[in-house]
Amino acid sequence: MNKLDPSTVSVMYLPPTTEFRPVDGRKYTLAQSKSTGEWFLSIGYHYNPNPQNFSFRDEVLAEWIPQLGEYVLSGKIFISDQDFDKHYAKIRFMIFEREVKQALSGIIFGDRIFFSNYPWLLDSPIYIQFESNFEEYNKMIYFGTPRQYLSSAPQLIET
Template structure:
């Protein structure tokens, strides 16, 4: 697994969010620069659609929600289908890239929002669910991806 370089992560808070609150409806938009390798994490009550490339659609979107038993879970969305090609082969390739890069993306989210986790330690053990969105049924799925404590930068 690639390791996050904290010097390449830039965090922005919006919409009344702070480093410590709120948890519920807190939304993460993670984008990156192919040229510099920089990661850009926007934390707000809404996704930062202004930061999303309409051409690539390789952002990671995530939000906290409460489960049926009152605990928290993180739900992450990625858009696997290539918006420029829409072929099965290109979707398979992008799926492989997301699987390879998602651990780094999760490290960035949890490092960038580490004060929220420190303030709310129950979040360290919250389940993470990744929704791989695709028009192809064999790629379109939801997977369990461990907990935030498994992606903390040491």
């Protein structure tokens, strides 16, 4: 996996969301330009309705939800539906499974000011649902905590 270059992350707040609120229902839409490699992170009360490449839905969506007395960063990644064959779904799953940690680094790094105001969220679990019409690619996977991604921020770029 390539490390995230923080200079490639652009952050946009969708009003009335700010760097400081909300916590409940704070939503992230992360997309990457295939031509430049830049990451575009939108943070709001709703997902960005204008993703980079809607035809393939190659964005990572995540939101903070209260669950059993704690907050969970719950994400989802579209893998396939009836328009995809099984081979293409497998390729998409393998790519996203490999690259999801880099995407999570982009989300956590992009919203680092928020975490400085809510440090207790740094130890919240992160779960990503891979959404597919094929059972073997339709699964939820645990990806650690925001602290793991933020603590590696100074070493995000490979040297």
